[in-house]
Amino acid sequence: MNQAAKRLAHIADHILAPMSAPSSSRAAKVAVLGASGGIGQPLSMLLKTSPRVGELSLYDVANTPGVAADLGHINTGSSIKGYVGPDQLPEALQGCDLVVIPAGIPRKPGMTRDDLFNINASIVAGLCQAVATHCPQAWVAIISNPVNSTVPIAAEVMKRAGAYDPKKLFGVTTLDVVRAEKFISEINKVDPKDVSVPVIGGHAGITIVPLLSQSQPPLKLSEDELAKLTSRIQNAGTEVVEAKQGAGSATLSMAYAAARFADACLRAQAGEDVVEYAFVQSSVLPNVPFLASKLRLGSQGTVQELGLGPLSSAEQRNIDAMTPELLGSIKKGIEFVEKQGVEAANK
Numbered sequence: 001m002n003q004a005a006k007r008l009a010h011i012a013d014h015i016l017a018p019m020s021a022p023s024s025s026r027a028a029k030v031a032v033l034g035a036s037g038g039i040g041q042p043l044s045m046l047l048k049t050s051p052r053v054g055e056l057s058l059y060d061v062a063n064t065p066g067v068a069a070d071l072g073h074i075n076t077g078s079s080i081k082g083y084v085g086p087d088q089l090p091e092a093l094q095g096c097d098l099v100v101i102p103a104g105i106p107r108k109p110g111m112t113r114d115d116l117f118n119i120n121a122s123i124v125a126g127l128c129q130a131v132a133t134h135c136p137q138a139w140v141a142i143i144s145n146p147v148n149s150t151v152p153i154a155a156e157v158m159k160r161a162g163a164y165d166p167k168k169l170f171g172v173t174t175l176d177v178v179r180a181e182k183f184i185s186e187i188n189k190v191d192p193k194d195v196s197v198p199v200i201g202g203h204a205g206i207t208i209v210p211l212l213s214q215s216q217p218p219l220k221l222s223e224d225e226l227a228k229l230t231s232r233i234q235n236a237g238t239e240v241v242e243a244k245q246g247a248g249s250a251t252l253s254m255a256y257a258a259a260r261f262a263d264a265c266l267r268a269q270a271g272e273d274v275v276e277y278a279f280v281q282s283s284v285l286p287n288v289p290f291l292a293s294k295l296r297l298g299s300q301g302t303v304q305e306l307g308l309g310p311l312s313s314a315e316q317r318n319i320d321a322m323t324p325e326l327l328g329s330i331k332k333g334i335e336f337v338e339k340q341g342v343e344a345a346n347k
């Protein structure tokens with residue numbers, strides 16, 4: 001079984017056949033910040049079925065008591081509690097092993113992810129300030145867009161609070177990998193669990209760079225077909241935004257992808273050697289300080305960036321073409337914290 005198949009089999013075991021928590025490790029406390037939202041609710045439901053979660057902490061500015069009461073009736077072992085508003089955030093975070101952040105507004109048709117910056121930058125900065133204060137040891141997985149900027153914002157806020165560990169901060173790009181695996185499985189007419197494909201770069205438009213030449217099983221497509229598939233993967237989020245006609249962006253597939261990423265984090269925390277993709281502080285490409293790529297995770301966070309592997313000339317061109325945009329988004333995030341300071345960002 002390849003890595004992707006192992007990961008999916010693992011999630012399927014956890015989600016479809018809940019069982020008792022592994023005896024080798026303590027079940028974790030996991031917080032979802034933005035838990036009442038389109039992603040937050042189904043993600044919380046998937047986490048409620050995970051035997052690796054002992055305590056689920058649902059935080060939002062509204063509606064979490066209802067969501068927690070509802071999910072609390074699911075007959076799995078974990079306990080669950082809803083917390084509402086900034087006064088309850090410290091308790092929600094206390095003792096967390098993993099904090100997943102899908103708080104913030106989603107796109108409507110015609111918007112780019114960067115159009116969300118003005119609102120979501122402050123939300124992520126404020127929540128990460130609280131994480132730095134109340135659970136500085138936790139791993140943090142950021143879903144809120146624009147990920148290419150919100151992760152550098154989180155890093156900068158946590159640095160200023162003296163609580164930044166680059167090994168434990170992740171931008172969640174798992175949905176790009178999930179989509180690429182699904183689309184390739186349809187083309188090759190194979191089970192998606194038997195597909196593996198790297199998707200690197202960032203999480204917006206051309207910064208999403210699938211490395212289709214490394215697809216397993218291999219893709220037998222023309223240059224033109226490869227370019228079309230690359231474009232479909234890059235624009236898959238927009239495909240969903242347009243189909244939802246103003247009612248938001250991907251929520252259910254994102255919840256699935258975030259549950260896969262959370263499961264990877266919790267398995268790594270429990271001592272498993274785990275390989276997964278995420279957007280992190282990086283040294284893979286010279287002068288690109290944050291990048292999504294293949295990571296080895298261990299109990300203390302990212303152990304190793306596994307590199308990009310052999311690239312086709314089209315893939316190298318795609319990386320060269322997206323780098324200025326990615327660098328611009330990273331700089332915008334860092335400058336946001338530098339200019340406004342964390343206090344202002346929290347207002």
Ligand SMILES: NC(=O)c1ccc[n+]([C@@H]2O[C@H](COP(=O)([O-])OP(=O)(O)OC[C@H]3O[C@@H](n4cnc5c(N)ncnc54)[C@H](O)[C@@H]3O)[C@@H](O)[C@H]2O)c1
Nearest residue numbers: 034036037038039060061102103104105106143144145254
């Ligand atoms: N990384 C990815 O691959 C990916 C995929 C899909 C969506 N997203 C992003 O995820 C974010 C959430 O999307 P959604 O569809 O769930 O949106 P949504 O509007 O349905 O839910 C967002 C939730 O965040 C809450 N919220 C707002 N401010 C908050 C704060 N300060 N503290 C805590 N909670 C707060 C809201 O009350 C709401 O419940 C968006 O920014 C979207 O672009 C990222």
Ligand SMILES: O=C(O)C[C@H](O)C(=O)O
Nearest residue numbers: 107113145237238249250
């Ligand atoms: O497209 C969006 O705005 C949401 C998300 O980033 C996605 O890829 O679905």
